[in-house]
Amino acid sequence: MSLNEYKGVWVFVEQRNGTIQKVSLELICKAREIADKIGGKVTAVILGAEVEGLANELIHYGADMVKGFENKRLEKYITEPYTKILSSAIIEGKPEIMLIGATTIGRDLAPRVAARVKTGLTADCTILDIDPQTNNLLMTRPAFGGNIMATIICPEHRPQMSSVRPGVMVLHNKDISRTGEVSIIEAEIDEMDVNVEIVEEVVEKKGKIKIEDADVLISGGRGIGAKDGFEALGRLAHRLNGLTSASRAAVDAGWVDKSIQVGQTGKTVRPNLYIAAGISGAIQHVAGMEEAEFIIAINSNPDAPIFDVADLGIVGDANKIIPALLQELA
Known part of the structure; x- marks a missing residue:
């Protein structure tokens, strides 16, 4: 594997019921900062039933390109089809950096994808930066029960993968004048890929903001x-x-x-x-x-x-x- 083949920063965009989760927008803003440092582009990857209408929002927050994968079976998150599609996209697209929100979904998805593309994963990061000498991603997270902050690098494998906690990265104001490229693909999902059936979804109702x-x-x-x-x-x-x-x-x-x-x-x-x-x-x-x-x-x-x-x-x-x-x- 030649590390020079891998370019750009990708962000997995989590959407629920057609609404982009805030952590994904935070990560696009951070990805924009990182990409500007390493001279790359930001690609937002989003899966769902109908995601084309969400593309402009992602571009306005800093994405240069949006890769959308649509299929009725992607409307709700199911581990296997999401893992298969995102892993295949990474193997084909060869991003240098891959960022995923450390939500309930992200914590299930990220390690599975990392294993399939044969790279490491630094989970639950609170700080991301670029080493100016090597252009390696510096991924900082709490370690040993939170008693120290450990900075981890992945110098020999690509992409450099990190899951990031919601609320850690700053959400910048969107720029509605930004333009970008949008690619929507009809995802192929076999019966064997859908190993779980969602019978009912019960959402906890909370009367106050988080x-x-x-x-x-x-x-x-x-x-x-x-x-x-x-x-x-x-x-x-x-x-x-x-x-x-x-x-x-x-x-x-x-x-x-x-x-x-x-x-x-x-x-x-x-x-x-x-x-x-x-x-x-x-x-x-x-x-x-x-x-x-x-x-x-x-x-x-x-x-x-x-x-x-x-x-x-x-x-x-x-x-x-x-x-x-x-x-x-x-």
């Missing part, structure tokens, strides 16, 4: 002391039109649900305002919120690491300061 999309987050940690402490955080979040979130310590203690956990083993967030109440600021948590626009830290320990990333620090008991803040806002 913490990844919130502009304001009030986050509690071990220093809150008990489940009851989150009631005050909830009132403050409501007062500021935001949501509550938590550190892993609060989740492990059973005070709140894991769905609102922020950090390397939780979710990555970028709110305009992040209030960290009773959170020490371990690297595992900071990695998930350090890109917030404005960070306010409340902690009784003046030496807590959270103050190193905070724009405003308040030394004191969060269980006293939060109620006082609520009273002042009232």
